Amino acid sequence: MKIDNSLPLEYSTDQNQLNILGFWIFLGAEIMLFGTLFASYFTLVDRTGAGPAGAEIFEITPVLIETLLLLTSSFTIGLAVHAMRLANKKATMAFIGITLLLGLAFLGVEIYEFVHYVHIGAGLQTSAFTAILLTTLGTHGAHVTFGLFWGTFILLQIKKRGLTPETGNKSFIFSLYWHFLDVVWIFIFSFVYLKGMM
Amino acid sequence: MEFFERFAVPHPSPAIYASMVAIGLTVIAIIAGLTYFKKWGYLWREWLTTVDHKRIAIMYLISALLMLFRGGADAILMRAQLAVPDNKMLDAQHYNEIFTTHGVVMIMFMAMPFVFAFMNYLIPLQIGARDVAFPRLNAISFWLFFAGAMLFNISFVVGGSPDAGWTSYFPLAGNDFSTSVGTNYYMIALQISGLGTLMTGINMITTIFKMRAPGMTLMKMPMFTWSSLIANVIIVFAFPVLTVALAMGTMDRLFGTNFFTTSNGGMDMLWANLFWVWGHPEVYILILPAFGLYSEIIATFSGRNLYGYKSMVASMVLISLLSFLVWTHHFFTMGQGALTNSIFSITTMAIAVPTGVKIFNWLFTLWKGKIRFTVPMLYSLGFIPLFTVGGVTGVMLAMSAADYQYHNTMFLVAHFHNTIIPGVVFAMLAGFTYYWPKMFGFMLNEKIGKWTFWMLTVGFVLAFFPMYISGLDGQARRMYTYSEAAGFSMLNMLSFVGAAVMAFGFVLIVYNIYYSVRYSPRNIGANPWNARSLEWATHTPVPEYNFAITPNVASSEALRDVKNGHDLFPGKYEKIHMPNNSGLPFIMGVIFFVWGFSFVFAMWIPLIIATIGIFACMGYRSAEKDHGRYISVKEIEDTETKLRGA
Numbered sequence: 001m002k003i004d005n006s007l008p009l010e011y012s013t014d015q016n017q018l019n020i021l022g023f024w025i026f027l028g029a030e031i032m033l034f035g036t037l038f039a040s041y042f043t044l045v046d047r048t049g050a051g052p053a054g055a056e057i058f059e060i061t062p063v064l065i066e067t068l069l070l071l072t073s074s075f076t077i078g079l080a081v082h083a084m085r086l087a088n089k090k091a092t093m094a095f096i097g098i099t100l101l102l103g104l105a106f107l108g109v110e111i112y113e114f115v116h117y118v119h120i121g122a123g124l125q126t127s128a129f130t131a132i133l134l135t136t137l138g139t140h141g142a143h144v145t146f147g148l149f150w151g152t153f154i155l156l157q158i159k160k161r162g163l164t165p166e167t168g169n170k171s172f173i174f175s176l177y178w179h180f181l182d183v184v185w186i187f188i189f190s191f192v193y194l195k196g197m198m
Numbered sequence: 199m200e201f202f203e204r205f206a207v208p209h210p211s212p213a214i215y216a217s218m219v220a221i222g223l224t225v226i227a228i229i230a231g232l233t234y235f236k237k238w239g240y241l242w243r244e245w246l247t248t249v250d251h252k253r254i255a256i257m258y259l260i261s262a263l264l265m266l267f268r269g270g271a272d273a274i275l276m277r278a279q280l281a282v283p284d285n286k287m288l289d290a291q292h293y294n295e296i297f298t299t300h301g302v303v304m305i306m307f308m309a310m311p312f313v314f315a316f317m318n319y320l321i322p323l324q325i326g327a328r329d330v331a332f333p334r335l336n337a338i339s340f341w342l343f344f345a346g347a348m349l350f351n352i353s354f355v356v357g358g359s360p361d362a363g364w365t366s367y368f369p370l371a372g373n374d375f376s377t378s379v380g381t382n383y384y385m386i387a388l389q390i391s392g393l394g395t396l397m398t399g400i401n402m403i404t405t406i407f408k409m410r411a412p413g414m415t416l417m418k419m420p421m422f423t424w425s426s427l428i429a430n431v432i433i434v435f436a437f438p439v440l441t442v443a444l445a446m447g448t449m450d451r452l453f454g455t456n457f458f459t460t461s462n463g464g465m466d467m468l469w470a471n472l473f474w475v476w477g478h479p480e481v482y483i484l485i486l487p488a489f490g491l492y493s494e495i496i497a498t499f500s501g502r503n504l505y506g507y508k509s510m511v512a513s514m515v516l517i518s519l520l521s522f523l524v525w526t527h528h529f530f531t532m533g534q535g536a537l538t539n540s541i542f543s544i545t546t547m548a549i550a551v552p553t554g555v556k557i558f559n560w561l562f563t564l565w566k567g568k569i570r571f572t573v574p575m576l577y578s579l580g581f582i583p584l585f586t587v588g589g590v591t592g593v594m595l596a597m598s599a600a601d602y603q604y605h606n607t608m609f610l611v612a613h614f615h616n617t618i619i620p621g622v623v624f625a626m627l628a629g630f631t632y633y634w635p636k637m638f639g640f641m642l643n644e645k646i647g648k649w650t651f652w653m654l655t656v657g658f659v660l661a662f663f664p665m666y667i668s669g670l671d672g673q674a675r676r677m678y679t680y681s682e683a684a685g686f687s688m689l690n691m692l693s694f695v696g697a698a699v700m701a702f703g704f705v706l707i708v709y710n711i712y713y714s715v716r717y718s719p720r721n722i723g724a725n726p727w728n729a730r731s732l733e734w735a736t737h738t739p740v741p742e743y744n745f746a747i748t749p750n751v752a753s754s755e756a757l758r759d760v761k762n763g764h765d766l767f768p769g770k771y772e773k774i775h776m777p778n779n780s781g782l783p784f785i786m787g788v789i790f791f792v793w794g795f796s797f798v799f800a801m802w803i804p805l806i807i808a809t810i811g812i813f814a815c816m817g818y819r820s821a822e823k824d825h826g827r828y829i830s831v832k833e834i835e836d837t838e839t840k841l842r843g844a
């Protein structure tokens with residue numbers, strides 16, 4: 001394997017460059033996935049049947065906490081990549097660890113939120129609106145959950161193997177994924193919650 | 199016992215029981231054969247675990263051919279049922295199941311893998327690469343496709359086939375009207391194979407962008423690679439829409455949600471919209487690579503460079519954009535206003551313009567060429583006029599006001615078969631004949647091939663042109679029978695005869711393979727057709743590393759340049775890095791099959807176990823250390839000498 005040291009670690013081999021481009025294309029597909037969910041959400045948002053509308057069930061506090069947690073975690077994963085480029089293994093691991101903890105906290109609040117919705121009669125089966133709401137949020141949440149496992153795996157590999165072109169590449173790609181989930185959340189926050197509460 | 203009742207077929211018939219026996223016997227025969235000839239190890243080492251793009255291509259090819267016959271059996275049954283009025287051969291339910299599986303199998307499990315076979319085989323060869331960007335992922339894509347296809351195919355003997363049409367419109371496809379597990383199969387099998395398709399899309403785009411040989415700029419790529427690039431971009435943007443639609447449909451059927459129902463706010467038209475936002479681009483995913491193959495073949499057998507390279511590329515880019523802006527034309531009659539319909543009429547008709555550009559480019563390539571009437575060329579020459587008829591009737595359908603007359607009649611059926619058969623299927627058969635020697639080292643028999651071409655062409659015209667007339671006369675599609683008084687008898691009988699002629703044509707293909715394996719001469723050299731592009735510059739059969747020395751490309755017709763004195767392979771041998779084989783993709787395919795099967799029957803515990811299995815495979819892959827292997831200079835020299843000698 002040829003390693004080109006003039007490039008950042010995550011780009012330093014041919015395979016690494018392929019991986020990064022491939023992942024960007026995958027993110028393009030993810031944009032379509034969430035785009036379709038949003039389009040369906042806007043189509044169904046007023047079709048509440050006998051169930052509640054968004055304004056009746058949304059609560060600002062948990063949503064703000066979630067937003068804060070996820071935005072911060074996006075910052076810390078950025079710091080992790082920075083540390084990785086400086087070849088600082090300890091700091092990289094610490095920042096990925098913090099990111100994952102923040103993600104876990106986000107997930108906790110989201111689960112609380114879901115339980116709350118079901119509790120007040122806005123379950124998956126209630127109406128087209130609740131179904132698309134929970135599916136959109138749930139798809140994002142499932143991505144976060146997947147990210148938690150994935151990140152943990154990368155963390156373990158960095159611990160065992162150090163910062164190699166491979167682990168560097170993986171953490172960078174993971175950071176792309178994590179930022180992407182943050183962007184999706186900003187859309188959810190603005191167009192699902194804020195718009196819904198207005 | 200109660201547990202097993204769910205697997206029973208709700209509408210059994212002698213034909214289905216016979217199929218069960220046939221499937222059982224085939225499986226036993228395969229297992230016995232493999233054991234007797236001691237081929238299990240060979241199968242596992244050389245095929246099931248392979249990550250070589252060429253072998254994966256061949257597996258796609260075999261699957262496509264098998265599915266062609268599976269879908270073809272449905273087709274011939276449909277035409278037989280309609281051949282005479284008031285026929286009692288099939289009842290309405292069976293007819294519904296057959297037209298549903300026919301459509302799904304032909305589009306998703308025949309045409310798609312056929313296209314992927316050529317993409318896999320040709321893209322790395324045409325751009326001078328060793329393999330695709332992610333060989334392991336490529337194998338996973340194949341096995342996901344295969345798992346989806348097998349899952350879908352067992353539906354008719356385990357639990358019942360889907361019966362709501364390949365479009366599965368809700369509320370018909372909902373629990374109220376589709377009570378068997380059939381539609382679950384539809385939702386989940388397509389989900390699994392769709393996932394594989396998406397990954398192929400990502401893989402191929404990365405390959406084309408990043409792995410081209412030195413000198414090959416984007417505008418020097420062979421036309422098939424260009425068409426594949428664009429088709430794969432469409433895949434990446436269209437398939438996630440299908441993913442979401444299928445997920446919602448699955449939830450409606452299994453979790454009691456109300457996305458597409460008619461109560462609690464559900465909206466059935468949302469399905470129709472999502473389906474066609476994917477579905478229309480999908481037909482272009484199929485036709486663009488077909489156009490690419492025709493471009494290669496027409497250039498070769500006219501002995502000329504492809505006319506209008508740039509306009510070919512530009513028109514495909516335009517088609518890809520437009521293909522996302524026309525989906526409403528599939529339901530002009532379903533309640534939008536005049537304004538919406540008019541807009542989509544115009545965007546639809548606009549697609550005919552870039553398509554027309556391509557047709558003229560092919561004609562200009564033929565113009566003054568030294569045309570050789572080989573089998574691949576016959577298909578291409580048949581394609582031009584026949585496909586044009588399909589395009590013209592498409593423009594007729596695109597007039598939303600007139601579409602109230604045509605919609606969901608046999609006229610529509612004639613239109614899309616008129617585009618798909620001379621467009622996609624002919625291209626696949628042309629490519630099949632054209633690239634067969636590259637894949638296997640000998641030619642298919644030309645004489646049998648010409649017979650096949652004529653049978654398919656005559657059969658096609660006989661089978662589908664009458665439908666234009668019966669459709670205009672008012673024969674609806676998807677009706678399982680009609681009365682004598684309706685006056686469709688004669689036309690439908692003609693269609694049946696045509697279908698039977700086509701069936702003979704398809705059987706001839708198999709005979710041709712058999713005949714050529716036995717009698718075709720083997721010493722054909724690397725370039726038996728006297729072709730012009732890079733894939734023909736390496737040996738036949740192609741060594742696993744494709745090119746011993748990475749080519750240095752000067753134009754899109756690399757072999758032409760060699761004749762004009764260009765040094766295509768400068769430098770000397772160096773060791774070559776290759777990926778290792780892996781059993782993981784196959785195992786994942788098996789687990790996905792179990793996952794899908796459990797999902798279809800709402801068996802949650804196996805579903806959870808399979809889900810964990812899938813993630814375990816991914817975790818294993820993530821932690822695995824696999825740096826591939828090197829082929830030494832010595833090995834390369836040996837292989838090259840051997841291949842040159844042969």
Ligand code: HEM
Nearest residue numbers: 481485527528546550589592593595596605606614617618
């Ligand atoms: C000039 C190009 C084309 C135009 C203007 C066109 C137009 C249309 C229109 C308006 C319909 C809907 C008609 C109705 O439902 O009443 C339709 C259906 C269809 N077309 Fe085309 N088309 C074109 C090319 C193609 C090509 C190249 C393919 C495939 C390779 C294709 C495959 C289909 C299929 C599969 C359907 C409908 C299937 C169904 O409803 O089950 N078309 N086309």
Ligand SMILES: [Cu+2]
Nearest residue numbers: 478525527528
């Ligand atoms: Cu269309």
